Amino acid sequence: MKGISVISTARIDPVTYDLPRDDKLRNERLMKLVNKAIGQQVHRYPVSSDRRSVMYGPIMSLDDLDAIGAWY
Numbered sequence: 001m002k003g004i005s006v007i008s009t010a011r012i013d014p015v016t017y018d019l020p021r022d023d024k025l026r027n028e029r030l031m032k033l034v035n036k037a038i039g040q041q042v043h044r045y046p047v048s049s050d051r052r053s054v055m056y057g058p059i060m061s062l063d064d065l066d067a068i069g070a071w072y
Contacts, residue, residue, distance in 0.1 A: 005037035012062065029062070032070055039072055 012029040014022045035054045039045040047057035052069040059065050 003041050005033075005041065007033045007037065012065070025066075028070065029065055032065060032068060035070065035072070043072075045072060 007030065009026070009030060010016050012033070013026045014020065032054050039055050045055050048055040050056060050069075051067060054069055054071055056064075056068040059068070
């Protein structure tokens with residue numbers, strides 16, 4: 001099936017790791033993942049080696065996700 005992304009919000013929520021609730025951080029992470037999925041599936045953007053781009057990859061950790069840009 002094409003055009004479907006699954007984004008686990010549990011893995012991006014600090015509460016999952018017994019850290020204080022941080023809705024702003026969780027939402028920023030979620031928007032990055034949503035924007036990346038839209039970039040891949042709608043715009044057909046390739047993975048980038050530019051950490052300022054939301055298309056950066058591979059993302060191996062939450063630290064990677066937090067360090068990348070939020071836009072294309």
